[in-house]
Amino acid sequence: LVNLTINGKAVSVPSGTKILEAAKKVNVKIPNLCHLHMDEINMVNQCASCRVCMVSAGRGLVPACGTNVKEGMVVQTNTPQALKARKTVVELLLSDHPKDCLSCDKNGSCELQAIAADLGIREVRFSGEHSTSPTDYSSKSIIKDNDKCILCRRCETMCNEVQTVGVLSGVNRGFNTEVGTFFNADMADTECTFCGQCISVCPTGALTEVNNIPKVWDALNQTEKTVVVQVAPAVRVAIGEEFGLEPGAISTGKMVAALRAIGFKYVFDTNFAADLTILEEASEFIHRLKEGKNLPILTSCCPAWINFIEGNYPDLLNLPSSCKSPQEMFGSIAKNYFGPKVINTDPKDMYVISIMPCVAKKYEASRSELGQGDSLDVDISITTRELAKMIKEAGIDLVNLEEESFDSPLGDSTGAADIFGATGGVLEAALRTAYEWVTDSELENVEFTQVRGMEGIKEASIDIAGTIVNVCATSSLGNARKIMDEVKAGNSKYHIVEVMACPGGCVAGGGQPYHHGDYDIVKKRAAGLYNIDSSKQLRKSHKNPAILALYKEFLGEPYGETAHKLLHTHYFD
Numbered sequence: 001l002v003n004l005t006i007n008g009k010a011v012s013v014p015s016g017t018k019i020l021e022a023a024k025k026v027n028v029k030i031p032n033l034c035h036l037h038m039d040e041i042n043m044v045n046q047c048a049s050c051r052v053c054m055v056s057a058g059r060g061l062v063p064a065c066g067t068n069v070k071e072g073m074v075v076q077t078n079t080p081q082a083l084k085a086r087k088t089v090v091e092l093l094l095s096d097h098p099k100d101c102l103s104c105d106k107n108g109s110c111e112l113q114a115i116a117a118d119l120g121i122r123e124v125r126f127s128g129e130h131s132t133s134p135t136d137y138s139s140k141s142i143i144k145d146n147d148k149c150i151l152c153r154r155c156e157t158m159c160n161e162v163q164t165v166g167v168l169s170g171v172n173r174g175f176n177t178e179v180g181t182f183f184n185a186d187m188a189d190t191e192c193t194f195c196g197q198c199i200s201v202c203p204t205g206a207l208t209e210v211n212n213i214p215k216v217w218d219a220l221n222q223t224e225k226t227v228v229v230q231v232a233p234a235v236r237v238a239i240g241e242e243f244g245l246e247p248g249a250i251s252t253g254k255m256v257a258a259l260r261a262i263g264f265k266y267v268f269d270t271n272f273a274a275d276l277t278i279l280e281e282a283s284e285f286i287h288r289l290k291e292g293k294n295l296p297i298l299t300s301c302c303p304a305w306i307n308f309i310e311g312n313y314p315d316l317l318n319l320p321s322s323c324k325s326p327q328e329m330f331g332s333i334a335k336n337y338f339g340p341k342v343i344n345t346d347p348k349d350m351y352v353i354s355i356m357p358c359v360a361k362k363y364e365a366s367r368s369e370l371g372q373g374d375s376l377d378v379d380i381s382i383t384t385r386e387l388a389k390m391i392k393e394a395g396i397d398l399v400n401l402e403e404e405s406f407d408s409p410l411g412d413s414t415g416a417a418d419i420f421g422a423t424g425g426v427l428e429a430a431l432r433t434a435y436e437w438v439t440d441s442e443l444e445n446v447e448f449t450q451v452r453g454m455e456g457i458k459e460a461s462i463d464i465a466g467t468i469v470n471v472c473a474t475s476s477l478g479n480a481r482k483i484m485d486e487v488k489a490g491n492s493k494y495h496i497v498e499v500m501a502c503p504g505g506c507v508a509g510g511g512q513p514y515h516h517g518d519y520d521i522v523k524k525r526a527a528g529l530y531n532i533d534s535s536k537q538l539r540k541s542h543k544n545p546a547i548l549a550l551y552k553e554f555l556g557e558p559y560g561e562t563a564h565k566l567l568h569t570h571y572f573d
């Protein structure tokens, strides 16, 4: 161990530790912008480019994020020299930054704005050249505005090292350096999966989501239309953060009340369709297992993962489940069953809006094969953050609302659906149903804890009526790549693999409130979902009475003809 003092506090840390990390051990906060270290997902962004974290050590100033501790080192983080240097650095960053904070998507969540406020910057003494490049609005999910980029490289590390997609990298030299794409292609024309994890770590407004809020207000304004809304599992344990509640606080009832107050006529739950997905996917899995073909079956609810497999493993497109995602199954049932059969409304006169923790869902909703004819299953998708903005815009006091319940029948769900939002949850939900169907006996302990938790690759072997089923749950596209390379080489022992693109699953989605690098927030959201599950009476999708009624009245058999037409899809290489 190396012994040093930071602001007079003694600390001992392993050799090789950076001053910034050592300071955290003695609760000394050193402001920084580019550095990001998240052990849970193996992300270390250590380019030491912003120089905000200057501290006094020995004879001069050093960047705390890029300097190793030394035996006997005396570090002072708030000497007049350090504060002056930090302020100068931030002023220099601001001298080449648009000053449109009031109308920036990141207003209130921007780390540069927060540091400028913390450092008491009241004027920017420098002026000079400004970077100007066109903003990239090409995709359905992500807006890239290089003029707001501070070259921290967090997005690059996320995209290249964690997700192994490799879309973003530093191009050009000197003042012209920017984070660009291959041949400067528009984002829509790259291999971007729209996972949105670059947005999650961008400290400024350089990477943001496509704003669909005006479209939703417009839909709500059209009085002749019936507007139906669905809410994804992971939203209910994160939306509260935007209103000062703890991460993981279960806000389902207040969120439903807020959606009604905003003006949605029918407030339904994506969870209903998550249960439906399980009936279809478990049927498909059992079918493939019996035939011994097209294994492992790969879950297909994550749209960024589907983009990734389509782009990177086009010869393995027989493996993902043909099930549409719950978002899309919901839209299909809303427009083909609920509209025409329950409320006597033509699908053309309906809008299906989804609230998702995800920016790739915006792209998924736009995929033309996910609908019937010209009518898309889902018309508009917005994120958890966008819903929070709408609630604020409407002046609704979420925290003090009386709790309300989802409408029936498309709002009824089991605990198996709630856990979809955490990595391993879809797999666990599928096992609860597949086990009971195959063994024709009751599964007493429904909790498959082996596939829970933040680890990137989790596996288990489960005895189902004498057949050992090898299962795996993986999150992050980098981990998915490891699994897929084994599958491709013929070395995989798995029968079923759940893949989620975002490390930790949808609770960490690119559309969730910003976690600013604190993965404890993500863990608390996941814990919230498991709490909802364990508090529910019904915890197996195939016991959901609303789903059973839907099959009886409308769909027929799981994995049958109508189900295939409305609930399944195909993939493109």
Ligand code: HC1
Residues within 6 Å of the ligand: 231, 232, 233, 234, 235, 270, 271, 273, 274, 301, 302, 303, 325, 326, 327, 328, 356, 357, 358, 361, 420, 421, 422, 505, 506, 507, 509
């Ligand atoms: Fe997800 Fe899913 S769990 S993909 O993470 O299968 O987005 O929450 O809605 O569709 O249900 C996201 C979450 C979500 C779908 C479900």
Ligand code: SF4
Residues within 6 Å of the ligand: 142, 158, 159, 163, 165, 166, 167, 168, 191, 192, 193, 194, 195, 196, 197, 198, 199
């Ligand atoms: Fe890379 Fe995902 Fe960002 Fe696309 S959305 S650039 S794949 S991190």
